[in-house]
Amino acid sequence: GENVEQHPSTLSVQEGDSAVIKCTYSDSASNYFPWYKQELGKRPQLIIDIRSNVGEKKDQRIAVTLNKTAKHFSLHITETQPEDSAVYFCATSPYNNNDMRFGAGTRLTVKP
Amino acid sequence: GAVVSQHPSWVICKSGTSVKIECRSLDFQATTMFWYRQFPKQSLMLMATSNEGSKATYEQGVEKDKFLINHASLTLSTLTVTSAHPEDSSFYICSARAPGGAGTDTQYFGPGTRLTVL
Numbered sequence: 657g658e659n660v661e662q663h664p665s666t667l668s669v670q671e672g673d674s675a676v677i678k679c680t681y682s683d684s685a686s687n688y689f690p691w692y693k694q695e696l697g698k699r700p701q702l703i704i705d706i707r708s709n710v711g712e713k714k715d716q717r718i719a720v721t722l723n724k725t726a727k728h729f730s731l732h733i734t735e736t737q738p739e740d741s742a743v744y745f746c747a748t749s750p751y752n753n754n755d756m757r758f759g760a761g762t763r764l765t766v767k768p
Numbered sequence: 769g770a771v772v773s774q775h776p777s778w779v780i781c782k783s784g785t786s787v788k789i790e791c792r793s794l795d796f797q798a799t800t801m802f803w804y805r806q807f808p809k810q811s812l813m814l815m816a817t818s819n820e821g822s823k824a825t826y827e828q829g830v831e832k833d834k835f836l837i838n839h840a841s842l843t844l845s846t847l848t849v850t851s852a853h854p855e856d857s858s859f860y861i862c863s864a865r866a867p868g869g870a871g872t873d874t875q876y877f878g879p880g881t882r883l884t885v886l
Binding site for chain 1: 802810811812813814859861874875876877878879880882
């Protein structure tokens with residue numbers, strides 16, 4: 657089955673700096689790569705996603721890059737703000753498939 | 769759009785009792801819903817896939833007789849934790865897949881249910 661590894665497990669940055677979180681996966685059939693943000697005790701919120709026919713996608717301060725050959729994808733947050741502090745999860749699934757697997761999560765802390 | 773609700777948001781029960789958790793898609797029909805369990809400071813672990821009108825598909829290691837899933841309609845799936853024990857205490861989160869088109873693989877999560885078994 658799919659194995660998703662996420663690094664780092666914790667990340668602390670100064671407000672205004674950039675943050676990068678990386679995930680690797682094993683299943684070449686994975687076709688969909690979402691990123692979720694989860695605040696303490698709350699539901700995971702989809703913040704950005706990318707599909708395998710695209711190498712990069714950007715939405716304001718958030719961007720995701722995908723390297724299908726190397727089987728890794730990354731989340732980039734620029735100009736970080738304290739409200740970006742949360743746990744971020746990457747996930748993968750084959751297209752239109754039920755089998756979504758999550759990384760272990762990265763606890764991001766943005767210091768004011 | 770794509771709002772998923774979950775009820776109750778938290779529940780405390782005695783060991784040996786059963787607890788039912790409801791997951792509803794409020795503004796769309798979901799033929800497929802998913803149930804996850806999340807322990808403190810850990811990731812989401814898929815427990816089972818709930819299919820409307822058919823039996824749920826359980827992940828390896830998840831006891832189907834203990835975690836009963838019923839997907840009776842296109843907007844409602846329920847998870848019943850039978851004969852709950854303290855080790856079942858966790859945060860249970862459901863999700864539903866948005867319907868149709870290019871976004872059919874996007875999952876939207878409910879707010880979660882925190883179960884505490886005494």
